[in-house]
Each structure stands twice: as structure tokens, then as C-alpha cells.
Amino acid sequence: MAVYNTMKPVLLNNIFASIEGKVEPDHYIIIGAQRDSWGPGAVKSGVGTALLMELARTFSNMVENGFYPRRSLLFVSWDGGEFGNVGATEWLEGYLTMLHLKAVAYFSLDQAILGDDILSVYTSPLLADLIEGALKQVEHPKHTGQSILSLVQRQGGWRNIVKPLYLNSGAYSFTAFGGVPAMQLHFTEEARSYPFVNTQLDSVGRLQELLQGRLGSVGRAVAELVGLMVLRLSHDQLLPLDVTCYSNTVQQLSSKLNQHTAQLQSRGLSPQWVFSARGDYSRAAKNLHEAIKNSDIQDERLARLYNTRIMRVEYYFLSQYVSVVETPFRHVFNGRGDHTLSALADHLSLLRSAPHLFDEARFRRQLALFTWTLQGAANALSGDVWNIDNPL
Incomplete structure (x- = not known):
């Protein structure tokens, strides 16, 4: 095997958009997604970027209709994700000394949809209780008329889907390096995993085929879950984080x-x-x-x-x-x-x-x-x- 890599500095472009809070503008909730991918990147970057754009659009429309969050919202499209979340990590390193003073939580939208059967929530324990309320309000993308919580309870309770953050997740560095509570959601298949991540076959067509045309409904479910949790963190008088x-x-x-x-x-x-x-x-x-x-x-x-x-x-x-x-x-x-x-x-x-x-x-x-x-x-x-x- 021959390796022909060349080392050189590359400019990364992280793209930020914000909605300023009305009462605590210097405290903010961050929602982010990786923008780059090796190939077509439907799962790796496309879904996350689409969810990020829709959440930004939805909250912007709410503001236009009179809603103002108590705390600020920061929407970020990260560059350099395929090289080990470099864009996000470089930003964390640059603002590490102030993050613990201002950042309330981070939500990663990376690889949120790998199926539509099983929901897994990788999170800091501080955010774990937030998910229960959101699960009650969101319809399961595969079972019309039933909340995600109702199906999760049949599988042993909602706490069974809550898992520790893992090293390669887009949320891990925020907690383990930056000291900010973070969360990442994944919908996966019960029978088999999505096999095309990091290949030239990671296309929207293949993802739609796996989901039998339900990509839109699964994406909506994920966006609603994240949106409801962000809404609470940005709106509640006291932060709903479990310090115990x-x-x-x-x-x-x-x-x-x-x-x-x-x-x-x-x-x-x-x-x-x-x-x-x-x-x-x-x-x-x-x-x-x-x-x-x-x-x-x-x-x-x-x-x-x-x-x-x-x-x-x-x-x-x-x-x-x-x-x-x-x-x-x-x-x-x-x-x-x-x-x-x-x-x-x-x-x-x-x-x-x-x-x-x-x-x-x-x-x-x-x-x-x-x-x-x-x-x-x-x-x-x-x-x-x-x-x-x-x-x-």
C-alpha cells in the first residue's frame, strides 16, 4: 500500500446564525451539523444539514410571529467533519475559556437517520430527563397515531434508549473537552445497519429505499424532538438540567x-x-x-x-x-x-x-x-x- 497524503494548512469555514435571547442573551443553546462528506453523504452530512436549516427556519418564523426565546440560539454548520470533527473542535479550542460561562447545551444532528425502527439518545446525564417530555409529544415515524414514548415503553422504558456519549460522535467533544452538556440522536434499523456511510453509495435514493419512502417523516420526528428540547432550554425560567x-x-x-x-x-x-x-x-x-x-x-x-x-x-x-x-x-x-x-x-x-x-x-x-x-x-x-x- 502506498500513501500519497500531503500535509498543508486548509482554511475551514464554520457558518453561524443566531437568534438573540430576550432575557439572558449571553447564555445560548447550540445546534450543529457537519456539512462536508467524502461522497454524496446523504446520511453523513445531508440529513443533518437539512435538519439544521429547517430548525433555523422554524425558530425564525416563530420570532417573526412574536416569540422571543429567553436565551440565545446558535445554529452552526461545521466544516472539516470528515477529518475528526475538526471544525467543531477548533472552535471549541478557541472559545474554551468562555464556553462554561455561556453555553447551556449542544445538540448534534450528525447521522441522525440511519433507519426508522429504534431511537437511541447519546447524551450527558444532565440532559437525560429532557427527552421524556419530548418523546410524549412526537409521533413515531413508522407507527401513525402512536407517540415514540408509547413504543419505547414497550421496550422497557425510555431510560433504556439513553446511552453515554461515544468518542466519534459529533457531541462528544463538547462535553468531554468543553464541559458543555451535549446530546446526539440516532434512528436506526432493528434488522440491519445502514451499510453505505463513508462510501460513494451514501445517496438519498438508497436511504429512501431503506426507509421505504419515510425519510421525510423520520426527519420531521427528529427535528421535532430536538426542537422541543431546545424550546424548553431556551424558554424555561430555570434550566431543566438534572444536577443530581x-x-x-x-x-x-x-x-x-x-x-x-x-x-x-x-x-x-x-x-x-x-x-x-x-x-x-x-x-x-x-x-x-x-x-x-x-x-x-x-x-x-x-x-x-x-x-x-x-x-x-x-x-x-x-x-x-x-x-x-x-x-x-x-x-x-x-x-x-x-x-x-x-x-x-x-x-x-x-x-x-x-x-x-x-x-x-x-x-x-x-x-x-x-x-x-x-x-x-x-x-x-x-x-x-x-x-x-x-x-x-
């Missing part, structure tokens, strides 16, 4: 650590600081809910303070203790690297499966990195420094 979601994830780690307490202590390792940080985060999330419940949320100043704390939760989980150059996906839950929860859990499992491979020094460092980040998130979520009562 990560408490359950850390609880699962605590249970695993409990099972190995004796083995860890025999090696001079204590999981107590993780338990303490988990408790602090759970209390901070619960206290924030209670404070919101007992407050006048019509007070714009107070609502903004609460929203600012809520929308920064994902950013709090970007580890400040690893290099952004060497470990770009710094998120301790959704990222990649030795600092993450998954790496810590995998290493912990060696105590039973292969104790001779367990590295005490490495595990101590992993435990420290994770604990420090979790404790920092708990402290930040608590609000003002004088409200933090855990001893140092």
Missing part, C-alpha cells in the same frame, strides 16, 4: 470501593475521601433544589444566579489536575484517561481478577485526581464560599 444525576454514578463507585475496603486498607489505601466528596456533592445538589423550591424564581436576578450554577456543573467535572494538551478529554465521567471514573473502576477490578497487576501508586494517584475533581464540583455547586462547611 452524577450522584448516582458516584454511588455505584462507592459500592465497589466498599466491596474492596479490606484489600485497600491492607495496602494503605483509604476510600474515605471519595465517600466524603460524594456526600458533599449529593448534599450540594439537594440543597440547590431546596433553595430553588423555596425561592421566588420570578426574581430575574435570583433565577440567573441559579441558572449560572446549574449550567456550569458539566464544566466542574473537567479535571483541573491533568494537562489539556496531553489529556484533552478531561471530563472525569465522560472523558478518556487515567483520571476518569472508568479507568479507576477498571483498575479497582484488578484486585479480584489479577491482583498482581494492581499498581498501588497508580491507584492512589487515580483516587486523588478523581476525589479532588469531585470535591471541587461539590464546593462550586454549593455556591458562595461561606456556605461551604466541610473542613479542609
